[in-house]
Amino acid sequence: MKFGGTSVGDAESIARVVDILARYHAEGHELAVVVSAMSGVTDRLHAIAAEAESSVEEPQIAAFIQALRAKHMKALEAVAPSQVEEVGAVIDERLWKLEHILTAVHVLHELTRRSKDYIVSYGERLSSVIVSAALRERGMPSVALDGCEAGLLTTDRHGDALVLPSSDARINSRVLPLLMDTVPVITGYMGCTPEGIVTTLGRSGSDYSGAVIGRGIDADEVWIWTDVDGVLTSDPRAIENVRVLPYISYREAMELSYFGAKVLHPKSIEPAMEKDIIVRVKNTFNPDHPGTVVRRQENREKRVVKAVTHIDRVALVNVNGVQMVGRPGTAKEIFSLLGDAGVNVMMISQASSQANISMIIEEADLAVAQDVLSGPVKAGLVREVTADRNVVAVAVVGAGMAGTPGISGRIFTALGNEGINVMMISQGSSEVNVSFVVKQQEHHRALQVLHDEFRLSEECDDE
Incomplete structure (x- = not known):
């Protein structure tokens, strides 16, 4: 069971998590728990790390550490009052190490990707010991483990590491034996290289951690506890009458997660797929709701479309020129330049004339993309590169x-x-996803039109 940041955001939320775990523990289930940082903490760690590197004046490191301690001690005192001294000492030791690395960053005015991973992993290192203490307070034996102690070995791609296949055996030997009489609480989001260097798994990486732990212990199911009732037919902030999908397939879940559905991380599906592990998405704040079941079986409805989702904060880049027609290697050169610069291309469309390539990238990468693509323009390989920031990518998803x-x-x-x-327009050969781009000011209307066209707010007999 993985619990997100809002699920462990304060003492009241942590107590609710403990209630959920106590219920299933009493029913005889063997539970492994993965937790995110308390809501807002990881963002604050990113911010103080950047301030420590760039600030000429003395950064507010001590004040930040004091505020972080107050937040976590307040939660600890509420959920595990008999363990305040013991667990508080663990928190203080970790905060002491965090303060020292932040001070070192400021003195050197250098924040490497490696040191940044070390710093931002502290949110989970603090929340995990509090949740574990809360379980012990309720009479459930529990131990807190960081991702490295639990066996998550990763690549050395700091900030967006991938878990290595060798992790499965380590997780199985380290976590599985605990389940007979203990509830391990494991930090999400972080692991380490085979050399023991701390890494993080990227945005929403705790979902990925949960799925990998599930695969490693051969779990029957992986449950992702969040703050919504399940995977929705669309974004409730954008349109009306969205509905929880009772079932979706692995392929549909991956398409939805890639296209902005934030309930699941894209990388969290693949580990479950490899062992046919059912994934459930449930609401910590409404635990009796059945949520969404993600499984291999593709539930083909008469309605065929399951959901309509979108990605904002993107930019449309067009590369044009008759020089591209019939010239082998042009596309390779364009995408190699972008890849080498760390620009992720999310969607691609090419005209049959070969004189135009359109692509969607993250808006934050636009300046870098324009800079690296200026090379082919100057070399005469393409005529021009144009861009439009005010766009949104929309995806219509359904196995049917x-x-x-x-x-x-x-x-x-x-x-x-x-x-x-x-x-x-872009469509993959799987036909599970039809994607297109519209102007930013029209995307809410586009979502609502398609949600209504495929009657996604209505229950379907085939579900």
């Missing part, structure tokens, strides 16, 4: 779309009838 005629026609007819202009 594969092999069903007319779905694209319905999508673009519905949008056309509402006067919504489509700037770019």
